[in-house]
Amino acid sequence: MTGNQTNGHNVNGKYAVITGATSGIGLAAARALAARGANLGLVARNAAKANEVAAKLRASYGYRITVDVFIADMSSQRSIRRAAQEMYAQCPKIDILINNAGAMFVDHKLTEDGLEMTWAVNHIAPFLLTTLLLDKLTLSDDARIITTSSHGHKMARKGIGFDDLSGKRWFGFWGKMKGGPNFRYGETKLANILFTAELANRLQNTNIAAYCFDPGLVATNFNRDNGWMARMTTAVMMRFARTPEKGAETLVWLAGADRAHLESGGYYADKQAGTLSAQASNMEAAKKLWEVSEVQICASQA
Ligand SMILES: NC(=O)c1ccc[n+]([C@@H]2O[C@H](COP(=O)([O-])OP(=O)(O)OC[C@H]3O[C@@H](n4cnc5c(N)ncnc54)[C@H](OP(=O)(O)O)[C@@H]3O)[C@@H](O)[C@H]2O)c1
Numbered sequence: 424m425t426g427n428q429t430n431g432h433n434v435n436g437k438y439a440v441i442t443g444a445t446s447g448i449g450l451a452a453a454r455a456l457a458a459r460g461a462n463l464g465l466v467a468r469n470a471a472k473a474n475e476v477a478a479k480l481r482a483s484y485g486y487r488i489t490v491d492v493f494i495a496d497m498s499s500q501r502s503i504r505r506a507a508q509e510m511y512a513q514c515p516k517i518d519i520l521i522n523n524a525g526a527m528f529v530d531h532k533l534t535e536d537g538l539e540m541t542w543a544v545n546h547i548a549p550f551l552l553t554t555l556l557l558d559k560l561t562l563s564d565d566a567r568i569i570t571t572s573s574h575g576h577k578m579a580r581k582g583i584g585f586d587d588l589s590g591k592r593w594f595g596f597w598g599k600m601k602g603g604p605n606f607r608y609g610e611t612k613l614a615n616i617l618f619t620a621e622l623a624n625r626l627q628n629t630n631i632a633a634y635c636f637d638p639g640l641v642a643t644n645f646n647r648d649n650g651w652m653a654r655m656t657t658a659v660m661m662r663f664a665r666t667p668e669k670g671a672e673t674l675v676w677l678a679g680a681d682r683a684h685l686e687s688g689g690y691y692a693d694k695q696a697g698t699l700s701a702q703a704s705n706m707e708a709a710k711k712l713w714e715v716s717e718v719q720i721c722a723s724q725a
Pocket of ligand 1: 446472523571
């Protein structure tokens with residue numbers, strides 16, 4: 424592999440759609456991709472933040488790239504569908520889709536589609552956005568879908584709780600006492616890996632590859648809105664965390680590395696194949712997850 428390929432320099436001239444680029448790993452990735460000549464579509468819920476990021480990127484790199492902003496709240500299927508429609512109308516092509524936005528909720532909240540929040544934002548949103556954009560990605564000669572997963576998927580030791588997709592068991596008094604919301608988060612990051620594996624299966628013999636990755640423990644704004652306890656724990660953990668730029672390295676590498684050296688459906692960490700839990704290699708669960716996710720995205724279609 425050449426230096427350019429390992430550093431993801433061959434994203435030059437590609438169009439990358441990225442969610443969660445207003446903060447942390449996504450923001451660092453957007454900067455790195457822009458510096459390497461990628462045109463960007465930033466998908467964000469907060470227009471002011473997104474426009475500020477876009478303006479800074481244009482000021483630095485606008486002489487060679489375009490930066491578009493699409494507004495979507497990843498907890499709302501209607502909002503995701505609207506943004507996808509705008510992308511079809513506005514983007515000449517999409518080469519790279521980066522499903523990076525993510526969050527963890529410590530209370531059992533439901534979205535307008537009736538899904539539990541952590542599940543909806545971390546798994547259903549990437550599932551829906553990806554399936555909506557597939558036709559557009561088909562037009563690229565080297566399309567990639569990259570999803571930000573986590574080593575935290577190993578917390579889901581029993582796999583996806585298909586009999587309790589709303590995750591209620593994690594949020595009751597005893598569930599919370601045992602750290603339930605963290606396990607729920609782990610379940611969604613496991614879902615990212617199973618989704619990627621099944622997506623790659625379904626995209627065999629196409630121009631579209633799917634990858635997911637673990638950024639490591641990264642100092643970002645993650646888990647800062649969950650009260651003083653979460654803020655304190657996160658502040659302690661962040662002392663051991665890497666920078667967002669370091670956390671984004673594998674993502675940027677997957678966006679641009681020679682695909683002959685990558686395995687579609689694969690899980691990566693530190694620019695190499697990562698270690699999966701047993702549950703993350705369960706292709707039966709991956710197929711089942713796809714089927715139940717299809718049912719869960721029907722709600723907003725009516
Ligand atoms: N930090 C870590 O140690 C770590 C480790 C492993 C995996 N990850 C994963 O890395 C990804 C990025 O997280 P981060 O650490 O960079 O955290 P972050 O700094 O909190 O960034 C999260 C991004 O997601 C966006 N987002 C959250 N909820 C959204 C929603 N409902 N609609 C639209 N956008 C939404 C945020 O937008 P706003 O700016 O509007 O809030 C922000 O841009 C997540 O998928 C996370 O699970 C993080």
